[in-house]
Amino acid sequence: MILRLAIASLFARALTxxxxxxxxxxxxxxxxxxxxxxxxxxxxxxxxxxxxxLIVGARSGAVQLLLYSVFRIGNATNNIxxxxxxxxxxxxxxxxxxxxxxGDSHRQFRVMGTTTGFFDHYKYRQGRALALRDGAxxxxxxxxxxxxxxxxxxxxxxxxxIIVAHGLASFAEHKDQPFRVAGILEKTGTPVxxxxxxxxxxxxxxxxxxxxxxxxxxxxxxxxxxxxxDLQPKAVTAVLLGVDSPLRTFALQRAINDYxxxxxxxxxxxxxxQELWGIVGIAETALLAVSxxxxxxxxxxxxxxIFSSLNERRREMAIFRAMGxxxxxxxxxxxxxxxxxxxxxxxxxxxxxxxxxxxAQPMVDSAFGLWLPIEAPTLRELWVMGAVVCAGAIxxxxxxxxxxxxxxxxxxxxxx
Amino acid sequence: xxxxxxALEGLEFQWPGRTGFALxxxxxxxxxxxxxxxxxxxxxxxxxxxxxxxxxxxATRGTVRVAGTDLADLSGGQRDRFxxxxxxxxxxxxxxxxxGTVADNILLPxxxxxxRRRRAGDGxxxxxxxxQALGLPEAVLSARAGTLSVGQQQRVAVARALIGEPPLxxxxxxxxxxxxxxQAAFLDLLFEQARACGSALLMVSHDPRLAARFDRxxxxxxxxxxxxxxx
Numbered sequence: 122m123i124l125r126l127a128i129a130s131l132f133a134r135a136l137t138x139x140x141x142x143x144x145x146x147x148x149x150x151x152x153x154x155x156x157x158x159x160x161x162x163x164x165x166x167x168x169x170x171x172x173x174x175l176i177v178g179a180r181s182g183a184v185q186l187l188l189y190s191v192f193r194i195g196n197a198t199n200n201i202x203x204x205x206x207x208x209x210x211x212x213x214x215x216x217x218x219x220x221x222x223x224g225d226s227h228r229q230f231r232v233m234g235t236t237t238g239f240f241d242h243y244k245y246r247q248g249r250a251l252a253l254r255d256g257a258x259x260x261x262x263x264x265x266x267x268x269x270x271x272x273x274x275x276x277x278x279x280x281x282x283i284i285v286a287h288g289l290a291s292f293a294e295h296k297d298q299p300f301r302v303a304g305i306l307e308k309t310g311t312p313v314x315x316x317x318x319x320x321x322x323x324x325x326x327x328x329x330x331x332x333x334x335x336x337x338x339x340x341x342x343x344x345x346x347x348x349x350x351d352l353q354p355k356a357v358t359a360v361l362l363g364v365d366s367p368l369r370t371f372a373l374q375r376a377i378n379d380y381x382x383x384x385x386x387x388x389x390x391x392x393x394x395q396e397l398w399g400i401v402g403i404a405e406t407a408l409l410a411v412s413x414x415x416x417x418x419x420x421x422x423x424x425x426x427i428f429s430s431l432n433e434r435r436r437e438m439a440i441f442r443a444m445g446x447x448x449x450x451x452x453x454x455x456x457x458x459x460x461x462x463x464x465x466x467x468x469x470x471x472x473x474x475x476x477x478x479x480x481a482q483p484m485v486d487s488a489f490g491l492w493l494p495i496e497a498p499t500l501r502e503l504w505v506m507g508a509v510v511c512a513g514a515i516x517x518x519x520x521x522x523x524x525x526x527x528x529x530x531x532x533x534x535x536x537x
Numbered sequence: 538x539x540x541x542x543x544a545l546e547g548l549e550f551q552w553p554g555r556t557g558f559a560l561x562x563x564x565x566x567x568x569x570x571x572x573x574x575x576x577x578x579x580x581x582x583x584x585x586x587x588x589x590x591x592x593x594x595x596a597t598r599g600t601v602r603v604a605g606t607d608l609a610d611l612s613g614g615q616r617d618r619f620x621x622x623x624x625x626x627x628x629x630x631x632x633x634x635x636x637g638t639v640a641d642n643i644l645l646p647x648x649x650x651x652x653r654r655r656r657a658g659d660g661x662x663x664x665x666x667x668x669q670a671l672g673l674p675e676a677v678l679s680a681r682a683g684t685l686s687v688g689q690q691q692r693v694a695v696a697r698a699l700i701g702e703p704p705l706x707x708x709x710x711x712x713x714x715x716x717x718x719x720q721a722a723f724l725d726l727l728f729e730q731a732r733a734c735g736s737a738l739l740m741v742s743h744d745p746r747l748a749a750r751f752d753r754x755x756x757x758x759x760x761x762x763x764x765x766x767x768x
Contacts, residue, residue, distance in 0.1 A: 130636050445649035
C-alpha cells in the first residue's frame with residue numbers, strides 16, 4: 122500500500138516528476154550513448170584491419186609502423202628493399218603478401234601503391250572485404266582506385282583525371298603522368314576511404330624523371346615510353362602478410378625481426394592496435410567522465426525538486442504521522458519516491474538510447490564508418506543503470522532527512 | 538467506575554525554544570464511550586493539548602495515560618504505533634491524502650497498527666460498511682480522495698478514525714469546514730458511529746452551538762491554564 126501511495130503521489134505531481142525523470146533519462150541516455158560510441162569506436166578501431174597476420178616494415182616502433190602502414194599517419198623512416206620483400210614473400214609459411222608503397226599524395230589524400238592482391242586480402246570489420254561501388258580495380262599503369270571519402274570530398278567520378286603530387290603537401294606535382302579514376306570503393310570506415318590506390322609500378326613510373334626528390338631538368342618521359350619500361354620497384358614501404366597457420370605467426374615474426382640482411386620489424390596488427398588505443402582512448406575516457414557529470418547533475422536536480430516539494434507536502438506528512446507513521450516511514454517514503462524516479466529515468470533513458478540507435482545507426486555508419494550494434498543491454502549497462510538508481514537513493518537521503526526532522530517537529534499539526 | 542480511556546494528571550508543557558507559550562492541565566479524565574466537547578478560542582492551546590494526547594509532543598511534567606498506558610513510558614516509535622492502535626484522529630480539513638483512493642486512506646492507520654488491523658478483520662469490507670453507514674456511495678471507495686467534496690472527505694475521515702474501533706477518537710474542529718446544514722448531518726453520523734464502535738470522543742472546537750449533543754461540555758479555561766507572552 123505504501124508503494125501504491127508513493128506511486129499515486131508521484132502521479133499527482135506528474136509535471137515536475139515527469140521533468141525530473143526526463144532529465145535523468147536524457148542524462149542516462151547520453152551516458153549510455155557515449156559508452157556505446159566508445160565501445161563501438163574501440164571495436165571499429167580494432168576492426169580497421171583484420172585477416173592480416175603480420176605487418177612488416179623497416180625497423181622503427183610498432184605504433185609508428187601501424188600508423189603509417191594502416192592509418193596513413195606519419196611517414197616511414199626507411200623502406201624495405203625489393204629483395205628483402207621477395208625473400209620474405211617466398212617463405213613457405215607465408216600464404217599471401219601484399220606490398221604497399223607510400224609517400225605521395227593527391228590533394229589532402231595519401232596515395233598508396235600496391236598490388237591488386239590488396240583488394241583480395243585487406244579485410245576490415247571481422248573479415249569484410251573491400252567492395253567496389255563503381256568501376257574496376259587497376260588495369261592500366263595509370264589507373265587509380267579511390268576511397269569513398271576521396272570521391273565524396275573531391276567530387277570525382279569514374280574516368281576523371283588525377284594529378285599525383287610528389288611527397289606530401291608538396292607543390293611539385295607529377296603533371297606529366299595524369300592518372301584516371303578507374304574504380305571507387307564502398308565506404309568502409311577505415312583509412313582506405315581516404316586513400317588513392319595505384320599500382321606499385323605507377324609509383325615507380327612517376328618517379329622515373331626524379332632524383333632525390335627533385336625533377337631532373339629537361340627530362341620528360343612520355344606515358345607510352347613508361348608503359349614499355351621495366352617498372353619493378355626497388356623498394357616498398359611495408360608489407361601485409363597472411364600466414365598459413367596462426368601457430369607459425371610468432372615464429373615468422375621472430376624470423377623477420379632477426380632478418381640478417383636488413384633491420385626489419387614485423388608486428389601483430391591486433392597487439393599494435395591495442396597499444397595505439399591505449400593512447401587515443403584517453404579522450405574517450407574524458408568524454409565518459411563528462412557524461413557521468415551530466416548524470417550527477419540530473420540527480421542533483423532531482424534532489425532540488427524533492428527539497429522544494431517538502432514544504433507543500435508537510436500536510437501530507439502530518440497525515441501520515443497522525444495515522445501512526447514513524448518519522449522513519451516519512452524518510453523511507455521520500456527515498457522510495459526518489460528510487461522510483463531514478464529507476465523510471467534509467468528505464469526511459471535506455472529506451473531513448475535504443476530509439477536513438479535505431480534512428481542513428483545507419484547515419485553514423487555511413488558518415489563515420491562507426492558500427493553501433495543494437496543488442497540486449499550489456500551487463501555493464503545494467504550496472505550503470507543500477508548505479509544511477511543507487512545514486513538517486515543516496516542523494517535523496519538529504520531531503521529525506523530534512524523531511525524526517527520537519528515531521529518530527531510538526532507532529533500531526535501543521536501550523537500554517 | 539470503569540478505568541478512564543484518557544487521564545491527564547499534573548500535565549505541564551512548555552514549547553521548547555519558544556518561551557512565550559506554556560500549558561498546564563491539573564487533571565482531566567475521559568471515560569470509555571463518553572463524549573466531551575472542549576470549547577476554546579484559537580490560541581488557547583487546544584492543538585497543543587491534542588498533540589500531547591496523541592503523543593507527538595511529550596509533556597515536560599505530569600502524565601498522559603491513554604487506555605491505561607503512560608505515554609512517557611514509550612519510545613518515540615512505540616508512541617507512533619500506540620497512536621495508530623488506540624486513537625482515531627479527525628482534523629478540521631485536509632484529512633486525506635488527495636492522491637490516494639478513499640480505500641487507501643481509510644486503511645492507512647491499519648498499516649501501522651497490527652492489533653487494530655486484526656480487530657478490523659477484513660479491512661476492505663469493514664471500510665465499505667463504514668462508508669455505507671456514513672452515507673457514502675459504494676463507488677467512492679475506489680475514487681481518488683482529492684476528487685471528493687469537503688463534506689464527503691470529512692465523512693471518509695470519520696470512517697478512517699473509526700476503522701478497527703479505537704477506544705479514543707480525537708477530533709479537532711471537524712465541522713469548521715462544513716456549512717451549517719451539513720454540520721448537523723455530519724455530527725449525527727459521527728455520534729452514531731462512535732457509539733456503535735464504543736469509542737470515546739474528545740472534540741475541541743470554538744463553536745458552543747455544538748454543545749447540546751455531548752455528555753459533557755468543558756471550557757478550555759476550566760481544565761487548562763495557558764501562559765502566553767512573558768516567560
